[in-house]
Amino acid sequence: MVNTEIDELVHRIKKLRTEMIEAAAETGLNSYRTISYSQKLDKLIMIYQKQKDIKEIVFNQNEMI
Template identity: 50%
Template sequence: MFPFDKVYQKVILYRIAKKQREMIEIGARFGLNDSRTVESSQELDKLITKYQEINHIKSVQQSSPQ
């Protein structure tokens, strides 16, 4: 694992939290079915998927013999 992995992971977590707040605000203002809310939700999904990919790669690297 490279040192930047932890930094990148923290950046992704920050972006996830920020997008969650944004999505909640948009949903409260325009409704849950509004296209802006749906778009924000899809962007959040992409960030969460990216975070999961990072963790999966990290776990595979840690479990494989060196």
């Protein structure tokens, strides 16, 4: 289950990153649209990192058993 969630996050991060780059090319780096995408991307990356940490903890606990 965790792998599916992580895969979905990776997909969403890649899509949002592409949208942010397109927005920056169209409206500039300091536009509201680009900054909004950047902030959303930051949040998704933080969620991704937390999910990876959880997966690592669970994996390590299972190895101990």
